[in-house]
Amino acid sequence: MPSRRDVLAALAAVGIAGCTGDPGIGGTPSRTPGRTGTDAGTDAPTGSPEASPSGTPAEPAGPAVRWARDLGGSVRHRPTVHDGTLYVAGGTNANAPPSDREYLRPAAGENVYALDLAGEERWRHEARGGVGGRPRVVADGVHAVVGWDAGTHGVDQRLARVVDGERRWATDVADGYLSILGVHDGTTFVGTGDDALGLSGETVHAVGSGGSERWRTESGDAYDGTVHGGTLYVPYGHRRTTALDVETGAERWGRVMEPAGDRLRVFGDTLYLGATEQDADGDYPLVAVDAAAGGERWRYAGPGGDEGPFVPAGAVVGDLVYGTGYGGLLFAVDPATGEEVWRYPVGAETRDPPALAGGTVYVPAVDGRVHAVDPDGGRRWVRTVGEHVVGLRANEAGVVAVTRGPEGSPHGLTALSHGGTERWSFAHPGDLTRAAVVGAEAYVGTDGGFVVALG
Numbered sequence: 001m002p003s004r005r006d007v008l009a010a011l012a013a014v015g016i017a018g019c020t021g022d023p024g025i026g027g028t029p030s031r032t033p034g035r036t037g038t039d040a041g042t043d044a045p046t047g048s049p050e051a052s053p054s055g056t057p058a059e060p061a062g063p064a065v066r067w068a069r070d071l072g073g074s075v076r077h078r079p080t081v082h083d084g085t086l087y088v089a090g091g092t093n094a095n096a097p098p099s100d101r102e103y104l105r106p107a108a109g110e111n112v113y114a115l116d117l118a119g120e121e122r123w124r125h126e127a128r129g130g131v132g133g134r135p136r137v138v139a140d141g142v143h144a145v146v147g148w149d150a151g152t153h154g155v156d157q158r159l160a161r162v163v164d165g166e167r168r169w170a171t172d173v174a175d176g177y178l179s180i181l182g183v184h185d186g187t188t189f190v191g192t193g194d195d196a197l198g199l200s201g202e203t204v205h206a207v208g209s210g211g212s213e214r215w216r217t218e219s220g221d222a223y224d225g226t227v228h229g230g231t232l233y234v235p236y237g238h239r240r241t242t243a244l245d246v247e248t249g250a251e252r253w254g255r256v257m258e259p260a261g262d263r264l265r266v267f268g269d270t271l272y273l274g275a276t277e278q279d280a281d282g283d284y285p286l287v288a289v290d291a292a293a294g295g296e297r298w299r300y301a302g303p304g305g306d307e308g309p310f311v312p313a314g315a316v317v318g319d320l321v322y323g324t325g326y327g328g329l330l331f332a333v334d335p336a337t338g339e340e341v342w343r344y345p346v347g348a349e350t351r352d353p354p355a356l357a358g359g360t361v362y363v364p365a366v367d368g369r370v371h372a373v374d375p376d377g378g379r380r381w382v383r384t385v386g387e388h389v390v391g392l393r394a395n396e397a398g399v400v401a402v403t404r405g406p407e408g409s410p411h412g413l414t415a416l417s418h419g420g421t422e423r424w425s426f427a428h429p430g431d432l433t434r435a436a437v438v439g440a441e442a443y444v445g446t447d448g449g450f451v452v453a454l455g
Contacts, residue, residue, distance in 0.1 A: 060446060072449055074447045076110075078435065086116070091110060095128050109130065112131060130149060132146070133145050145158070154177040161211060178192060203217065206246070223238070233271065252292075260272045260315055269291050285301040302340070330361065344379070352389070358418040369385070393435065398415060399416050413426050
């Protein structure tokens with residue numbers, strides 16, 4: 001029977017990427033080359049930019065394109081929309097890696113842009129290195145990780161604060177990948193890591209609004225996290241979920257379990273994690289864990305199907321806990337007991353979490369279809385939107401499905417109403433970042449250097 005890591009490695013090998021808060025497209029990121037089965041903490045597109053017959057990157061086109069702005073260099077991380085401003089990293093500038101280390105990437109510094117929602121530039125900041133990850137809005141500015149990528153570790157990486165395009169401060173440099181784990185009351189939490197994905201040998205730092213370090217604690221490789229209720233939750237090495245006090249960095253609890261699905265999320269007072277070892281039936285159960293104390297509440301393992309053991313692909317919470325399993329299953333369980341209430345066979349593999357909005361559970365499937373399911377498990381509708389659905393984002397306006405085709409075929413997004421009617425669709429010959437979704441509109445970056453508004 002294959003181990004969970006074998007399953008995840010096979011998943012990465014066929015190029016299936018998960019989604020974090022917003023759906024997106026991208027393979028195993030270059031900045032974390034040892035990772036498999038997840039792209040949490042980065043939104044880097046894969047492959048080379050598709051070119052037009054003239055040899056220049058293809059400009060996004062189609063009826064769904066509201067505007068497209070050329071930044072002059074690959075956009076590697078999803079944009080962020082905050083209070084009427086679109087923040088995005090990309091383009092190039094005159095800053096370059098040290099001349100004696102030509103192997104460092106990117107080949108030139110990148111910029112942080114603030115655009116209005118019509119695509120007009122409000123300001124830009126020319127970073128002294130590549131920008132590792134999406135900028136995070138903090139108070140009246142943004143924080144971004146700046147530095148170089150050596151393939152197995154970061155070089156001269158630091159956290160920088162930018163206000164109106166000007167750098168106000170930057171932390172001391174670090175020779176390791178830095179990742180922003182979360183933000184809380186003006187404090188930014190940053191983790192270090194390399195390509196080894198270990199459970200020790202790294203650090204998590206808390207950086208105050210003025211740039212000073214409030215605390216640091218030893219950790220495993222930390223690439224992603226979430227802050228909830230005064231606690232920072234971080235999956236060390238993507239295998240040990242750890243709860244840290246945001247004020248002191250003290251560990252409240254830790255369990256050798258990983259995020260169930262694409263990223264770590266807290267629903268109310270509960271985290272839903274995936275067991276890292278098989279149970280007696282060869283499955284990897286979905287585990288409900290008390291967010292405050294770390295105690296286990298219940299476990300659920302549905303049928304694994306023809307593909308092998310049950311492996312949870314993620315969960316969302318309404319009146320019930322709705323989850324998906326890799327073998328093609330949507331299930332609903334009682335949030336208090338973990339007892340199964342109903343199951344819905346999707347008919348195709350479900351490698352990504354469901355989404356919940358408007359009283360409907362939406363399920364992405366690898367056969368290119370989106371299923372809309374009632375809270376009682378009845379089918380509402382099914383729509384084919386592409387070759388392979390790799391993520392969904394649902395909100396009050398409807399659902400946006402992210403699609404990916406075979407290598408060399410277009411990637412894209414399709415917006416559907418809650419009734420299943422197509423609102424718009426977009427296809428592009430190159431790779432796309434994850435999308436920032438606002439209502440029925442979306443903002444994405446392309447590996448050809450464009451940021452695009454869709455709707």
